Amino acid sequence: MSDPLYYSLCAVLLFGVMAGIALLSRVKTASLGNGLSALCMAAAIIVVLRRYDLFSLGGLWICLIIGLALGLWGAAKVKMIQMPQAVALLNGFGGAASALVAAVYVWDRSPGNGFAYTAAALALAVGWLTFSGSMVAAGKLHNRIRQQPLIWPGHSPILLLCLSLMAILICLLPLWQPGRITAAVLLTLVALFFGIAFALRIGGADMPIAISLLNALSGTAGAIAGMTVNEPLLVAIGGVVGASGIILTQIMCRNMNRRLAEILTGATAISKSGGMPAAKSDTPPSAARETIAAASSGQAGEADVFAALQSARQVIIVPGYGMALAQAQHLVKQLSDALERRGAEVKFAIHPVAGRMPGHMNVLLCEAEVPYEQLYEMQDINEQFALCDVAVVIGANDVINPAANTAEGTPIYGMPVLKVAEAPLIVVCNYDRNPGYAGVENPLYDMKKTALFLGDAKESLNKLLQALAENV
Amino acid sequence: MESIWLIIIFAAATLAGYQLIRQVPSLLHTPLMSGMNALSGATVLGALCAAGAAVYSGSRICAYIAILLAMINVAGGFGVTARMLNMFKGKKEEDGQ
Numbered sequence: 320m321s322d323p324l325y326y327s328l329c330a331v332l333l334f335g336v337m338a339g340i341a342l343l344s345r346v347k348t349a350s351l352g353n354g355l356s357a358l359c360m361a362a363a364i365i366v367v368l369r370r371y372d373l374f375s376l377g378g379l380w381i382c383l384i385i386g387l388a389l390g391l392w393g394a395a396k397v398k399m400i401q402m403p404q405a406v407a408l409l410n411g412f413g414g415a416a417s418a419l420v421a422a423v424y425v426w427d428r429s430p431g432n433g434f435a436y437t438a439a440a441l442a443l444a445v446g447w448l449t450f451s452g453s454m455v456a457a458g459k460l461h462n463r464i465r466q467q468p469l470i471w472p473g474h475s476p477i478l479l480l481c482l483s484l485m486a487i488l489i490c491l492l493p494l495w496q497p498g499r500i501t502a503a504v505l506l507t508l509v510a511l512f513f514g515i516a517f518a519l520r521i522g523g524a525d526m527p528i529a530i531s532l533l534n535a536l537s538g539t540a541g542a543i544a545g546m547t548v549n550e551p552l553l554v555a556i557g558g559v560v561g562a563s564g565i566i567l568t569q570i571m572c573r574n575m576n577r578r579l580a581e582i583l584t585g586a587t588a589i590s591k592s593g594g595m596p597a598a599k600s601d602t603p604p605s606a607a608r609e610t611i612a613a614a615s616s617g618q619a620g621e622a623d624v625f626a627a628l629q630s631a632r633q634v635i636i637v638p639g640y641g642m643a644l645a646q647a648q649h650l651v652k653q654l655s656d657a658l659e660r661r662g663a664e665v666k667f668a669i670h671p672v673a674g675r676m677p678g679h680m681n682v683l684l685c686e687a688e689v690p691y692e693q694l695y696e697m698q699d700i701n702e703q704f705a706l707c708d709v710a711v712v713i714g715a716n717d718v719i720n721p722a723a724n725t726a727e728g729t730p731i732y733g734m735p736v737l738k739v740a741e742a743p744l745i746v747v748c749n750y751d752r753n754p755g756y757a758g759v760e761n762p763l764y765d766m767k768k769t770a771l772f773l774g775d776a777k778e779s780l781n782k783l784l785q786a787l788a789e790n791v
Numbered sequence: 792m793e794s795i796w797l798i799i800i801f802a803a804a805t806l807a808g809y810q811l812i813r814q815v816p817s818l819l820h821t822p823l824m825s826g827m828n829a830l831s832g833a834t835v836l837g838a839l840c841a842a843g844a845a846v847y848s849g850s851r852i853c854a855y856i857a858i859l860l861a862m863i864n865v866a867g868g869f870g871v872t873a874r875m876l877n878m879f880k881g882k883k884e885e886d887g888q
Contacts, residue, residue: 333804336830337807337808337811340811340826341811343815343819343823344814344815344819346819346879347880349822349879350876350879350880352826353869353873353876354873356826356829356830356869357869360829360832360833360865360869363833363836364835364839367839367840368839371839371840371844372843373839373843376842378851378855379839379842379855382855382856382859383858383862385859386859386861386866388866389863389867390862390863390865390866390867390868390870391870393867394867394868394870394871395870395874397871399875402821405825405867405871406824406825406828406868409825409828409829409832409864409867409868410828410831410864412832412860412861412863412864412867413828413831413832413834413860413861413864416834416837416838416856416857416858416860416864417834417857419838419841419853419854419857420834420837420840420841420854422850423850423851423854426846426847426849426850426853427844427846427847427850434794435794530824531824534824534827534828537828537831538827538831540834541831541833541834541837542801542804544834544837545833545836545837546794546798547837548837548841548844550836550837552833553833553836553837554800554804555801555803556804556831557831557833557834558800558802558803558804558805558808559805559808560808560827560828560830560831560833561808562804562806562807562808563808563824563827565809566812566813567820567823567824570817570820669817669818671817674821676820676821676824677817677820677823677824678817678820678821678822678823678824679821681817681818681820681821682821682822682875682878685875685878691818696816696817
């Protein structure tokens with residue numbers, strides 16, 4: 320295939336991928352966009368096979384087909400609540416693949432061209448640290464690794480040392496070609512270690528930011544690998560993916576009120592409330608039965624709540640990750656249906672960082688068949704809390720904590736929160752009343768207009784459902 | 792291709808991507824992310840080049856592993872994205888009934 324033809328095809332395919340991404344920005348066209356991107360990717364693979372005349376390499380086909388089968392099998396099997404770890408895992412694979420591409424180049428080409436060698440060195444570093452970092456992130460999200468930040472003595476100096484070592488090796492690799500294999504192996508080891516060390520220090524609640532960042536890194540690794548092997552389409556697509564990861568990282572940081580630098584250096588206050596995340600994620604829901612007896616010791620009585628829900632016109636439901644952990648999303652949908660049957664209008668208020676990855680809560684609710692028209696983003700619903708009759712909170716804490724507006728010096732101060740506190744009646748179905756991941760007490764629980772239903776969200780929701788089923 | 796062009800392409804694609812992706816609403820951020828994830832598997836293109844040009848059998852095996860991993864990334868990424876988007880879409884059609 321001649322160069323001009325090849326580059327024109329690349330331009331067309333890139334345009335297709337970009338159009339696919341543009342279509343992803345609206346629900347109606349998103350499926351089409353995804354299909355278009357996938358089609359362009361398939362076409363790109365064929366074009367590259369054709370250009371380098373690789374059709375006859377049997378092993379290559381076997382790898383492509385096994386990869387395709389494994390990928391599709393995994394995609395069909397994964398549960399929606401496991402999406403964050405699935406994405407982290409796939410991210411890691413992408414990073415490792417980019418690093419291996421660079422490794423092959425370094426192994427084979429000597430003397431090679433300086434630009435390609437420098438790019439290969441960079442791709443090795445970024446690719447391997449993306450791989451190991453993603454594996455740790457996936458482990459944390461899957462509860463195989465403790466979610467609390469693990470901070471070693473001298474953690475920051477160790478990371479800094481790794482970074483300097485990587486920088487030196489990256490400079491050395493193109494200059495010292497006889498020792499290139501040694502340098503590449505060293506670089507690989509340091510980058511792998513760096514990824515692990517840096518991901519271990521990130522807490523479970525900061526994972527939406529971490530996986531956005533790793534996503535950006537895997538794209539960048541791909542782009543740099545593309546520079547190594549002189550593959551313009553890969554460079555371009557890698558750049559787009561990198562940009563997307565950066566945007567999501569920015570959005571997540573803004574909405575969690577964290578600076579990226581703080582998260583990377585582990586300077587978060589999360590470990591203060593060590594007991595809480597463990598209690599929330601490790602205890603099976605069934606063990607919560609006795610706590611429910613102590614429920615609603617609070618202010619607004621159960622009877623008031625039931626009466627209010629029975630006659631409510633406007634209800635806003637605020638789901639949090641606790642709902643997902645209790646797997647209560649289908650009951651939430653039933654609650655919403657029951658309220659609607661009684662003539663209420665039900666809206667769902669979704670905080671941008673609800674869940675464990677950007678947009679996660681929307682996907683979980685959508686799986687429970689809540690129509691996406693009922694899902695409202697924070698800025699669209701925040702003014703409506705004052706106007707609604709009842710706000711029902713299910714497994715959300717930090718994102719509704721009014722202390723974010725007042726408690727200066729706490730980690731959540733200044734974080735945008737859902738204005739649940741403005742609702743005339745607040746029903747909270749949370750596991751317990753401990754502080755959330757941020758470790759800040761929630762004054763909402765002590766308000767006169769708040770009714771607490773502590774314990775397993777499923778049982779609390781069943782109570783509410785029963786009340787709604789009575790005297791229809 | 793000249794190295795300078797590759798760098799220009801990288802910069803231009805990053806800027807263009809930034810503009811495009813800013814428009815995606817947070818409702819769709821999880822599918823966006825998994826879709827981007829699938830695209831980062833574009834490194835399979837690099838892996839194919841590498842496999843074609845590999846000199847030693849060891850390096851060829853490396854390239855094959857890269858193809859395998861990148862392909863899992865591509866197929867898995869597009870697969871989960873399609874699954875999620877179908878959920879969104881399926882709901883809408885039901886509403887219409």
